Amino acid sequence: MKQTVAAYIAxxxxxxxxxxxxxxxxxxxxxxxxxxxxxxxxxxxxTRHEEVAAFAAGAEAQLSGELAVCAGSCGPGNxxxxxxxxxxxxxxxxxxxxAAHIPSSEIGSGYFQETHPxxxxxxxxxxxxxxxSPEQIPxxxxxxxxxxxx
Numbered sequence: 001m002k003q004t005v006a007a008y009i010a011x012x013x014x015x016x017x018x019x020x021x022x023x024x025x026x027x028x029x030x031x032x033x034x035x036x037x038x039x040x041x042x043x044x045x046x047t048r049h050e051e052v053a054a055f056a057a058g059a060e061a062q063l064s065g066e067l068a069v070c071a072g073s074c075g076p077g078n079x080x081x082x083x084x085x086x087x088x089x090x091x092x093x094x095x096x097x098x099a100a101h102i103p104s105s106e107i108g109s110g111y112f113q114e115t116h117p118x119x120x121x122x123x124x125x126x127x128x129x130x131x132x133s134p135e136q137i138p139x140x141x142x143x144x145x146x147x148x149x150x
Contacts, residue, residue, distance in 0.1 A: 006031035026073025028100035054084020075113025
């Protein structure tokens with residue numbers, strides 16, 4: 001069976017030493033949650049709000065000096081990461097944010113919970129890229145992790 005994008009992300013983060021991902025479980029993150037559960041090596045740290053997830057990842061990165069990760073589901077889920085990510089960005093701590101998006105076939109259609117993550121995250125990120133095909137993941141994830149400062 002082919003490896004899913006979510007499984008690739010999980011395995012890459014595991015190889016980078018990531019121990020946990022902070023976030024709120026949502027439909028657009030189910031693939032990642034499932035991959036983490038199957039691996040059993042990265043803990044999903046459930047928070048009540050995505051803003052808390054970003055601040056928690058920032059605190060972890062600040063204390064450890066290692067890459068920390070937060071995640072937000074599509075629409076409001078990833079919007080709520082922004083305050084915490086501004087804090088991480090301004091404090092130069094190595095945090096990777098996984099901001100899920102709506103189905104790619106629906107982008108530009110006014111789809112429920114459609115946002116424009118690249119525009120929204122530009123000012124609070126060292127690197128922000130929309131992944132529109134699985135082939136992009138290895139390069140984009142490597143650049144994102146490198147740009148995080150980890």
